[in-house]
Amino acid sequence: MNKGMEKVFVGMSGGVDSSVSALLLLRKGYEVEGVTMLLTDESRENNSAATDAKAVADKLGIRLHICDFRREFYETVITDFAKNYLSGRTPNPCIVCNPNIKFGLMLDYALENGADYIATGHYAVIEHSCDSGAYLLKKSPVSKDQSYFLSRLNQSQLSKSMFPIGCLPKEEVRLLAQNAGLSVAKKSDSQEICFISDNDYAGYISEKFHVSFEKGNFIDENGALLGEHSGIAHYTVGQRKGLGGGFRETMYVKSINAKNNTVTLCGSQGRYTGELTAENMNWISGNSPEEDFEAEVKVRSTAKPARARIYPIDSQCVRVVFDTPQICVSPGQTAAIYLGDTVLGGGIIQ
RNA sequence: AGGGGUGUCGCCAAGCGGUAAGGCAACGGAUUUUGAUUCCGUCAUCCGUAGGUUCAAAUCCUGCCACCCCUG
Numbered sequence: 001m002n003k004g005m006e007k008v009f010v011g012m013s014g015g016v017d018s019s020v021s022a023l024l025l026l027r028k029g030y031e032v033e034g035v036t037m038l039l040t041d042e043s044r045e046n047n048s049a050a051t052d053a054k055a056v057a058d059k060l061g062i063r064l065h066i067c068d069f070r071r072e073f074y075e076t077v078i079t080d081f082a083k084n085y086l087s088g089r090t091p092n093p094c095i096v097c098n099p100n101i102k103f104g105l106m107l108d109y110a111l112e113n114g115a116d117y118i119a120t121g122h123y124a125v126i127e128h129s130c131d132s133g134a135y136l137l138k139k140s141p142v143s144k145d146q147s148y149f150l151s152r153l154n155q156s157q158l159s160k161s162m163f164p165i166g167c168l169p170k171e172e173v174r175l176l177a178q179n180a181g182l183s184v185a186k187k188s189d190s191q192e193i194c195f196i197s198d199n200d201y202a203g204y205i206s207e208k209f210h211v212s213f214e215k216g217n218f219i220d221e222n223g224a225l226l227g228e229h230s231g232i233a234h235y236t237v238g239q240r241k242g243l244g245g246g247f248r249e250t251m252y253v254k255s256i257n258a259k260n261n262t263v264t265l266c267g268s269q270g271r272y273t274g275e276l277t278a279e280n281m282n283w284i285s286g287n288s289p290e291e292d293f294e295a296e297v298k299v300r301s302t303a304k305p306a307r308a309r310i311y312p313i314d315s316q317c318v319r320v321v322f323d324t325p326q327i328c329v330s331p332g333q334t335a336a337i338y339l340g341d342t343v344l345g346g347g348i349i350q
Numbered sequence: 351a352g353g354g355g356u357g358u359c360g361c362c363a364a365g366c367g368g369u370a371a372g373g374c375a376a377c378g379g380a381u382u383u384u385g386a387u388u389c390c391g392u393c394a395u396c397c398g399u400a401g402g403u404u405c406a407a408a409u410c411c412u413g414c415c416a417c418c419c420c421u422g
Contacts, residue, residue, distance in 0.1 A: 015383090085385090092384045122383090149383070190383050201385075236385050245375025246361040252387090271387090302382055328387060 007031040008162060009110035010119045011102055012064065014052030016184050017121025020173045021164040022060055023180050025119055028164075033115070034064040035106055039073040040195045055183050065113070069105050076100045078195060082205045088256035089332030090236040093193060094149045095346070099282075103157040111160070119162040122146045125341075126158050126166075134285050135159050137343040142169050148301045151336040151346030152282040202234050216261035218243070221254065221270065229263045232256050238271060238328025252328070272325035278335040278347030279317045285344070288315035295344065297322070298336045299329050305338050318347060 010022040012034040025032045036053040050066065057064035077097045084091035102120060110118045123140040124147040135158035139147045153161075165173050170189075177185035196204045206212060213231020220226055227244055229235065234242065239253040243265065254266035276299070281288065289312050296305035297320050306326055311319040320335060329349060336346040 013383095017383090081384090090385050094384050096384095144383095146383070192382085193384060238386050240387070241375090243375080244360095247374055248362055250374065300386075301384070302387080330386070333385075 005029070005031045006116045007033070007114055008117045008119050009033050009035050009065070009106075009113070009115040011106055011121075012036050012053040012056065013121070013190070014049040014056070014184065014187075015121065015190060016174055016177050016182075016187055017123075017165055018053075019056040019060075019121075019182050019184050020168075020176050020180075021119050021121045022056070022062065023176060023182070024164040025162070026060060026062070032060070032062050034062055035110065035118075036064060036066050037073075037101065037106060038066065038068045038070050039101070040070060040078075052184050052187070059180075059182060065109070067106060067109055069101055072105055073097070073101055073195075078208070081193075081201075082209050084332045085201070085205055085233040086209075086211065086258075088232045088258035090330045091332050092334055093195075095152055095334045098150055099152045099154070099157065103153055103161060107157060107160055117160050117162050119164055121165055122150060122163045124150055124163050124166050124343075126161060126163060128159075132285075137284050138341045139338070139343070140166050142167065144170055146301075147338075147343050148298050148334070148336045148346075151284070151334060151343050153284065154282065155284070155286050158284070202231070205233060214261055216263065218263050218265050221264060221266055226251075226265055232258055232261060232263060235263050237330040256331075271327050273322075273327075273329040274325045275319060275321040276326075276329050276335060277313075277317065277319050277350045279350055281316050281318055281345055281347035283315075283345040288312060293339075296338045298338065299326050299349070300333055310337060316347075 008025050008030045010018060010025060010032060012018045012022060014036070022032055022034060034053060034057045036050055038050070054064055077093050077100065080096050081091045081093045103118070107118050123142060123144040125138040125140060127136040127138055128134075129136055135155055137147055137150055137153065137158060139145045168176075174185055192199050193201060202213065213233055215231060216229050218226040218229050227246070229243075235253050235256055237253050237255060240250060243251055243253070247265075249267050251265040251267065252271050254264040254270050256263050283289075289310070292309055292311040295308060295310050297308045297310075298305050303326075307323040309321045309323075311321065313319055318337075320337075331349050333349050334346045335349050337344040
């Protein structure tokens with residue numbers, strides 16, 4: 001065994017991205033082991049994840065660790081998820097999972113078991129800045145960029161992490177998998193919430209937390225009654241589908257008031273918001289800004305970064321004023337702040 | 351009771367003699383490592399009902415039914 005060889009634990013979900021990440025690290029000469037996390041009892045994560053990951057690990061000839069984080073995942077990610085929906089907000093479980101589970105528990109586990117780094121199949125780039133000594137999180141140059149989901153990581157997490165496929169186009173990743181004879185080469189991309197198999201998140205919350213949703217009123221911006229809603233947890237700001245219809249124009253959710261159990265609806269023009277407040281900010285550099293500055297802000301993972309001015313209120317909180325109003329800004333989602341390609345950090349939209 | 355009005359898909363609504371627009375909803379699919387958004391596709395053999403006129407009616411005529419308004 002080469003004592004100077006650096007050891008990397010790769011988080012292996014059983015998908016193409018993490019599998020190819022492991023493959024590339026092996027080719028670069030790292031000592032590689034895989035880690036598959038058990039996160040829930042019944043999700044499809046576990047159904048195919050463990051077996052697919054095992055098949056890939058065997059094919060690559062690496063050891064696979066199985067980490068049972070079900071209790072912690074439930075206590076952090078799922079509980080937060082339910083709590084948000086029940087209070088009329090829209091949670092973003094991936095953003096919670098990354099710093100706490102993948103780059104939290106899994107990183108700890110890896111370091112405790114002799115790893116120097118962990119790696120994941122995210123499309124993003126980590127750079128080490130020689131002059132400042134800081135680790136920079138940057139956008140992936142490819143369209144799959146997932147830096148948004150990583151905007152709550154910190155220096156110590158980034159310093160121990162690698163994204164081997166961060167700059168590769170998806171097609172190339174699949175090709176690499178295929179050429180290496182990996183069975184998951186053509187496995188479809190994961191989407192939707194990993195712990196809810198049928199995408200019925202409201203039903204999931206209702207069942208898991210033994211709550212029944214209280215019906216309430218749809219109202220317009222003047223407070224006039226428009227109809228009945230089936231419980232605030234079913235809605236998210238900007239939502240169009242599932243409102244029951246019968247309106248003269250397309251209606252969208254403008255806001256959700258948990259206290260009154262009302263959902264306010266608006267027409268298509270009412271969806272734009274000129275500014276927002278983000279709390280619980282994570283600044284990747286570890287230093288929060290003192291003065292206001294120009295930047296770009298992503299209000300959701302699939303949004304184009306929008307030009308805005310950032311006004312720090314305190315180290316945990318900023319006001320973001322957009323150059324042009326943004327559509328469907330939803331409380332509970334993350335606002336990720338970018339300066340060029342660099343992710344400065346992210347906070348939770350209020 | 352008398353006078354007026356209206357009845358077209360779950361909702362809104364065009365059509366005014368030539369063989370059922372459109373919008374909303376719903377459903378299906380694409381996109382998306384969150385929720386949404388967006389995109390594409392499907393969606394009334396039939397126009398309150400029963401007759402009549404016509405080569406041809408949702409569209410004209412008649413009866414009936416329902417709802418709305420006004421007057422007493």
